[in-house]
Amino acid sequence: MFSTRLLVQTTAMRVAFWVWAGLAAWSGRPAHADRPDKLIAELEREVSLCKADDVRHCAPAARLAKIFSKELAHAMADRGCAAGNQESCAVRSELPPTAAELRVQLDRARALCQSEAEGCLRVAALYQQGAAEILKDATEEEWFDKACRVDPTGEGCLDAAKQYVQTFGRRMDGPLVIKWIVSAMAPLNAACDRDDQAACYRLGAALDFPLVAADHTQFRPDQPRAMALWRKACKSGHARSCQKTILHTTNQAEGLSLLIQECARDSVVTGWTCEQLGLRRVLGKLETPVDISAGLGNLERACAVGEPDACLTAADIHGGKYDRRHDRKKQQRLLDRMCSLVGPMSERCAAAKTRH
Secondary structure (H helix, E strand, O other): OOOHHHHHHHHHHHHHHHHHHHHHHHHOOOOOOOOHHHHHHHHHHHHHHHHOOOHHHHHHHHHHHOOOOHHHHHHHHHHHHHOOOHHHHHHHHHOOOOHHHHHHHHHHHHHHHOOOHHHHHHHHHHHHHOHHHOOOOOOHHHHHHHHHHHOOOOHHHHHHHHHHHHHHHHHOOHHHHHHHHHHHHHHHHHHHHOOOHHHHHHHHHHHOOOOOOOOOOOOOOOHHHHHHHHHHHHHOOOHHHHHHHHHHOOOHHHHHHHHHHHHHOOOOOHHHHHHHHHHHHHHOOOOOOOOHHHHHHHHHHHHHOOOHHHHHHHHHHHOOOOOOOOOHHHHHHHHHHHHHHHOOOOHHHHHHHHHO
16 A cells, blocks of 8 residues: 555656646657556556565666656665665666755856866756756856856867757857857967967867857858868877867778777777777778778777777677677677676666677
8 A cells, every 4th residue: 555655646746647748749749648547557566666675666666757756766766776776776877866966066066167167067067957947047058158268278168169059959049159169269279389289189179160050250160270280189199189080081091090090009089999990890881891800809999998889799790790700708798898888787788688
């Protein structure tokens, strides 16, 4: 029998469901409005079993509850996670923060924003999780603008523009983005002239900034100059610049040469370059001769340094997908590695294990 508190919660959830179903129907999204009682009954059952200390049901209860009640979803995930159920812990990490957690995160981010752009951008990001209800004295755009102002290197302005465009897409304020890009140019250009290769990389990113809709009177993208900056920084050993050169070059031989170079050395792009090189060799892409054994070696290196998709492709090869080799032990080792990277209770891990 449900407690009085649970009865109140589920009654509130029924009301919330009908509001949610009506809004979903109005917006054209499927809301399972033809079977609300079945969904509520399933939720009540999972919640009841979780409360009865059958922690296997806490994660399903949390997933269902987050449709209706963030607080109940957190309570179910916390209960299961505290009892050692890893699936509940994984669900808990995916839930949006509670109001109390959000306030703590905001306080930390605002304190950091006094001196670092990263803090200001964290505050802006938290608007997507309900911060607007707490921060009534400033708009989201103002925090992006502060990120630009607080960083004299120009990097804060560029990061603000990038995050702002990712957040708002076609709803963005084009002139505002251009203002941040233009503000970034002078300090980045000066630092690049002093042979700061990271600044040259960032200056190239500014020159190649993707504007969806904006007034271009103050700013003109210049990809040829961006490529020249990336090539120069790459020759000096700046890995991210090599990655940009690979992505944008139309010379396939240059791209292949840089992939081989960057996969062979340890850097922040080792995993990405080894995975791309491996895929080229396995599939014979972009004028690269097919060499499954060499490609497999590249993919296994990418897997070892943290690229889960490379683990999966390498597992496919050991499973006989691209040639006749079969090595069940190596395939399982690669799948285990992939699951350790994405989370053993994640949907990606479950899908990979089912597929193999």
